[in-house]
Amino acid sequence: MLLLITTFLSRSVFIKCLGEDFVGLTSAMMNIMGFLNLAEMGFSSVVAFALYKPIYEKDQSGINEIVSVFAYIYNRIGWIILLCGLALVYFLPEFFKDSGFENRVIWATFFTYLITTLLGFFVNYKETLLAADQNNFIKVRLFNIVKISKVVVQVLCLLYLDGGLYIWLLLEFSFLSVYSLVINLKIKKLYPDLVSSVKSGRELSRRYGFIYTKAKQAFFHKFSATVLQQVTGILIYVFSNLATVTKYTNYTLITASLYTLLSSIFDSTNAAVGNLVAEKDSKKILRVFWELQVSRYWIATCMVYVTYTTVDLFIAVWLDKSFVLPEDIKIVLMLNLFIMLTRKTNDEFISAVGLFKDVWAPITEAVINIGVSVAAGSYLGIVGIPLGTLLSLLLIIGIWKPVFLYSEFMPQSLGQYFLRIFKYLFISFSSIVFVEQIPLHVLPIDNPYYVFINMAAQRTLEVFLMSGLIYFALAAEMRSFLKRFKRR
Structure with a gap:
């Protein structure tokens, strides 16, 4: 912090x-x-x-x-x-x-x-x-x-x-x-x-030749991640100028900071998952997998919603209104952020098992990312550039990675995975709809700092409580996750 x-x-x-x-x-x-x-x-x-x-x-x-x-x-x-x-x-x-x-x-x-x-x-x-x-x-x-x-x-x-x-x-x-x-x-x-x-x-x-073998496979995943993280800023400079890069980077700095914040909470589980896989206890692996998954969907929902509703106010207070980007770019960035925040559980287990052999997937992800970004950027302007990232994330991270993990390792059917994920998305969407019906209580004080802090505090409290209660009521793994903290 x-x-x-x-x-x-x-x-x-x-x-x-x-x-x-x-x-x-x-x-x-x-x-x-x-x-x-x-x-x-x-x-x-x-x-x-x-x-x-x-x-x-x-x-x-x-x-x-x-x-x-x-x-x-x-x-x-x-x-x-x-x-x-x-x-x-x-x-x-x-x-x-x-x-x-x-x-x-x-x-x-x-x-x-x-x-x-x-x-x-x-x-x-x-x-x-x-x-x-x-x-x-x-x-x-x-x-x-x-x-x-x-x-x-x-x-x-x-x-x-x-x-x-x-x-x-x-x-x-x-x-x-x-x-x-x-x-x-x-x-x-x-x-x-x-x-x-x-x-x-x-x-x-x-x-230790196997390190080289695995690294050759992991290279393509590294390539895809690099394209995802680095190509956008360069393309924005190509289609615009350095000042626009700065404006766009202000927003990505916020999303990257949220990603870093969640990683600070959960990255300690990376090696723990490696240790868990080494134990080879299928029931325990499945239980921990879904506890991690549901907790990330819950926190990601809250983070993305609060960011979407307050980011423009924050930019205006932090820098100036002239640094605020159009609404369509903000929506695409928030969708990208949600996928990035919720992908980590699958990534952790894939890395712990050493599943790097799907080399075609990161290549396809990079091609989609660059191809769509360039094409959409030419026709739509800079809003088209993060669209390439969004499409590649949806297809490869949202669909293929769980298919790959479940076909190679997880002791559960793929259908059960997607049923739970759709349930999480329904809970998240419902929570946001409920929170949107709650009126904001803002005193008539003409101060941008007050407006931002007041709105951020109210929406954060409301969405965390509302989504937490619905997840707790409808997802047994959420109750198991919270019980684990209680035992600790």
């Missing part, structure tokens, strides 16, 4: 002091870095999957070997990204020729993000062990502390020291370097018996 508050407050300062175009430039650079990260090929998720068994069996030798193999793989990937990044340097001025920035600004921004990206491959590869060992909260805590500190210092430099964009970029690099140092010291303290090296990883790589 502190990170989200800091991020939103600082963005208004960054836009005011650095300009819409520079903020749009940094967003575009992060999109480019996202595509360079395709070289990672999904190895991190595969290695986490490979670590579940030795961690469960407390096999320190196996853990050391897998982390060493990962160090070797990430070292090679880091060099590939560096070479690709250096090759891109030549084309950047031409790509951003209409941005109004000098080449040195473009290059300085690019190299800042390139170097901080490379830290993850050459220095921070051991973080995967924290995630696999149900200690990811340690990484999140340290990263958030460093990021909050970085943003606060950047804001102070811009407001009181007349720090320009070069100081802003220097701080971006410096604080992430500090994080790399701190996280490695913490891992060394937590795992004193962990011994890993690139050299031993190279020697062991043949013994």
Whole structure:
């Protein structure tokens, strides 16, 4: 929550002091870095999957070997990204020729993000062990502390020291370097018996050939996720300008923050699901699956509804009314957010079982995403760009992924899955209809902050209570989920 508050407050300062175009430039650079990260090929998720068994069996030798193999793989990937990044340097001025920035600004921004990206491959590869060992909260805590500190210092430099964009970029690099140092010291303290090296990883790589096999399959899933996250900002720049990228990114920052917030609550279950799968208890697997599923649908319903009803007010208060996007774009973004918030349970179980072989699915998802975004963007403007994302999510994430998971692993019929999902959607829709009938109580105070806070508080309380009661009454798994908390 502190990170989200800091991020939103600082963005208004960054836009005011650095300009819409520079903020749009940094967003575009992060999109480019996202595509360079395709070289990672999904190895991190595969290695986490490979670590579940030795961690469960407390096999320190196996853990050391897998982390060493990962160090070797990430070292090679880091060099590939560096070479690709250096090759891109030549084309950047031409790509951003209409941005109004000098080449040195473009290059300085690019190299800042390139170097901080490379830290993850050459220095921070051991973080995967924290995630696999149900200690990811340690990484999140340290990263958030460093990021909050970085943003606060950047804001102070811009407001009181007349720090320009070069100081802003220097701080971006410096604080992430500090994080790399701190996280490695913490891992060394937590795992004193962990011994890993690139050299031993190279020697062991043949013994763990299955990691490469799985990674080849996972690459296509990584590719699809990257397209989903990064291509939209680039296409908006192509069809519009950097200022529009900034406006659109303001909304996606909100949706991404909500996604991050829910992930902060539920991501601790990733390794727990891996441990659950290792136990091979079908009844327990099914019970936990539906408890996670119903809880996410409930929370996603509330988050999306409150965001839809208050996001324009928030943008106006946060930045200015001129940053508010049209209603049709907002609707598409909210639908995308709902699918993203509710997809995680299927993703967790697919990853825990190591089901990456449906390589055609992410390729199809990426093709649909880009194809529809370009075509619809040409005819409808920027509202058509997130439409490509929506269609690809509906077809691949909403339909295919559960079909794949159930056909390969889950001890239940696919028909029962979709019946429950349709029931959840009916409950969510009914809850929103009921809440919409409740009149808002707003005092005649002409203050935008009061109007936003009042409306957000009322709608949040109403939708959480209404949907929670209906889910509790109609879904046994919701009652089981709440009983689990009561027992804890």
